[in-house]
Amino acid sequence: MPVLHLVSRSPRESQALACCLARAGASDAVLLSENGVYAALTTSEGDAPIRAALRQLGIYALKPDLEARGIASEELLEGVREIDYEGFVDLAVHYPLSHSWV
Amino acid sequence: MALRKNFLFILRRPPHGGIHAQESLDMILTAAAFEQPVRLLFLDDGVFQLKRNQKPAAIGLKHIAPIFEALELYDVEELWVEEESLRERGLAAEGLILPVRLIRRHNVAEFVGGQDIVVSC
Numbered sequence: 544m545p546v547l548h549l550v551s552r553s554p555r556e557s558q559a560l561a562c563c564l565a566r567a568g569a570s571d572a573v574l575l576s577e578n579g580v581y582a583a584l585t586t587s588e589g590d591a592p593i594r595a596a597l598r599q600l601g602i603y604a605l606k607p608d609l610e611a612r613g614i615a616s617e618e619l620l621e622g623v624r625e626i627d628y629e630g631f632v633d634l635a636v637h638y639p640l641s642h643s644w645v
Numbered sequence: 646m647a648l649r650k651n652f653l654f655i656l657r658r659p660p661h662g663g664i665h666a667q668e669s670l671d672m673i674l675t676a677a678a679f680e681q682p683v684r685l686l687f688l689d690d691g692v693f694q695l696k697r698n699q700k701p702a703a704i705g706l707k708h709i710a711p712i713f714e715a716l717e718l719y720d721v722e723e724l725w726v727e728e729e730s731l732r733e734r735g736l737a738a739e740g741l742i743l744p745v746r747l748i749r750r751h752n753v754a755e756f757v758g759g760q761d762i763v764v765s766c
Contacts, residue, residue: 642765
């Protein structure tokens with residue numbers, strides 16, 4: 544079964560995203576929430592791993608968390624998909640397994 | 646016949662940073678006590694939980710090794726450890742408190758995807 548990976552910490556605060564991307568499968572998806580959404584910033588230093596992952600995986604960022612941090616759609620890495628809470632629920636339904644990289 | 650689901654607990658934290666490792670073991674033992682098939686997967690700093698010669702009494706904490714050793718009594722016999730996590734930390738399977746099964750990083754996604762319930766610890 545494909546897995547929905549949940550990352551809620553910034554890539555400079557924690558290794559969670561890097562650890563997640565190193566193990567995510569080709570049919571998996573990653574949802575960035577809370578401070579995890581900073582990884583979706585196009586100007587973010589060290590964004591090479593997430594750029595590489597974007598070629599293979601669905602990467603989603605939670606819109607309310609982006610808005611709260613002043614991150615506009617134009618500032619996101621190309622390919623990152625913004626979703627709202629309803630979209631989060633749809634993802635959780637679509638991916639029966641989820642794993643929080645805490 | 647009770648409903649059985651395959652549980653996978655993924656342990657990524659080192660042992661003595663708080664009560665986290667203890668709490669994880671409580672969850673694992675609970676799942677196993679209800680006769681659910683339980684597997685553990687140690688990734689990243691989680692592999693330090695299995696390192697030999699830990700003396701947590703030196704910082705006033707309880708030894709977790711006996712709990713891991715007791716897992717077999719609860720039929721938790723599948724302890725999986727990622728080879729790369731061990732190697733990156735200068736550890737080897739021989740330096741661990743229990744015999745483990747090794748898994749390569751590129752096989753982790755498929756392994757995790759094959760479970761019914763995944764719990765991050």
